[in-house]
Amino acid sequence: MTETRKFRRPRLNMLLMLFLGLATTVAWLSVVYLPTPLVNRMMREDISREAESWRMRVLHALENGSLTFETGQLSPQDTAWLDEVTTLSDIYRFKLFTADGEVFWSSRPSDIGTVNNKPYFQSVVAMGEKYYKAEMKPMDEVDGHLHAAVDHHLPGDMLCVAEIYTPVMRDGRFIGAIEFYTDLTAMGHTFTARLRNIFLGLSSISLILLVMTSVVIRRSGRAQLRVIRQRAVKERELMEDQMRLARDVRLLGELNEWLQSSRSLGELFEMVGRFMSHILPDSEGSVYVYSNSRDVLMGSASWNGGHHCDHIRAEDCWGLRRGRTYTFGSAEVDFPCGHSETQDERPSFCFPVLAHGETVGLLHLKAKAGVTLEDFRASQKLAQMCAEQISLAIANVQMRDQLHDRSIRDPLTGLYNRRHLTETLRRQLDRASREDRPLSILSIDVDHFKRFNDTHGHDAGDMVLRAVGSVLEQLCDGDETACRMGGEEFMLLLPDLSLQAAALRAEALRSAVERITVRYGEKNLPRITVSIGLAVYPEDGTMPQQLMKAADDALYDAKGRGRNQVALAGEEDPAAAPNATLLAAHRDGASAPEDDAA
Known part of the structure; x- marks a missing residue:
């Protein structure tokens, strides 16, 4: 039996070293061959997000919004704003199309009046889908290209240019499109360098593990193997924590971006429900907002199986009555809030939603069945950050609504102007x-x-x-x-x-x-x-x-x-x-x- 074990151990050790060597080789090869498709995909996703953001900015800035694409008419204020876009962003040229493909505005005046008859405009863009392509173009075709001291391109060099069409829809109908052009050359170099550094880091880690494993194999000590296993577990837990933190930060950033672009409270609460179900998957949730008279709070949204009442009073919530976050289920003696429909022993949070020093609503979270108090409380800091994002967004929408209402109302009679x-x-x-x-x-x-x-x-x-x-x-x-x-x-x-x-x-x-x-x-x-x-x-x-x-x-x-x-x-x-x-x-x-x- 002992000889059999001695025979198996060297064979296993050789297989392990062979596997680590193969992993190191694969990592080194990835440095050379993998970044290009990944960079192209990353740039496409980044440009798509940026194009969608600019589409919303253009529609918001135009005096008649999406109606402009049906009429094809721009006011002087619209033209002045559009002329400044290319000087204030990485976009060096863009066009506005009607549903028929006719350009009714372009940063390059010679394009105005032309018609896009290419098949993808009707088969892709007119169907409500984005159309993206990236190709190499001579530098002299890029409008407004500056040969600054930090720009190492020489005249005649080729630049990677992205061209993306974003459709403009109104009531489910295609009414026009926006085409953006942007130079991806610097971005591509940056992404490629970052990916190569990551793969180099991975290959270095693989090489380090190979050396460490060789030392451990030579010593063949159970204690050292146990240390390696414990270290691997800790590193895996740390990596999982870091990945979870990176995901939470990313979702929080996306939540803030979407909330700031919402046009109404109804749209805002729909976004909150969808994001919170991903950010805090172990919690049922609901959100309430004070009515204009501030005598009650109106139930606005719920997610992950949570429920919300049509309206509650501030006296129904211990968090609002005490003016700070209230945690139910953490103390030896505590009391549930009256607005919680399921009066069980599951822990819950009540976050007063504050904006500019004033309470504007309430965020209520309750642990799902089977979630422990320790795991639920670990999410409190993240939940508090979500409440802060929601509070600022609510305040911004309410302020925008008030300003808009004042701009269209007669102050004496309250009628429209x-x-x-x-x-x-x-x-x-x-x-x-x-x-x-x-x-x-x-x-x-x-x-x-x-x-x-x-x-x-x-x-x-x-x-x-x-x-x-x-x-x-x-x-x-x-x-x-x-x-x-x-x-x-x-x-x-x-x-x-x-x-x-x-x-x-x-x-x-x-x-x-x-x-x-x-x-x-x-x-x-x-x-x-x-x-x-x-x-x-x-x-x-x-x-x-x-x-x-x-x-x-x-x-x-x-x-x-x-x-x-x-x-x-x-x-x-x-x-x-x-x-x-x-x-x-x-x-x-x-x-x-x-x-x-x-």
């Missing part, structure tokens, strides 16, 4: 044209408004405007939009309403304003009335300015006829108009059929 009406009217006209739907617009003016200001003061005039704005807001339904155009002028946009229905709505509005009672000081202000002009699409205009002018002209007709009435665009004789009887019946409180019967 002229800018928002113009943009909404343009969209509604496009929709009405595509779907053959009616569209009506009311131009409204407060009668004798100057008398309120001159007789009772500007405060009384402001009260009158707020009262009229309140009536407009109450009468709006669905997609209907009420706006204050300035002074005592208002407009009401009524999609999907025909001339007859819009005339009845206008008369109802006039009657409702007439019934307003505004008390100022110790007495009531005089009766408030409005004159209304009505215009409809397409009879009175097909463009926003045409339709608004037709409604304004009708408004002037209503004022010329004595005010406190509704006038239709284009009617010469109000008494003979088809809707005159209907308006009169509505004004008198009777229905049109009853009047006809009488």
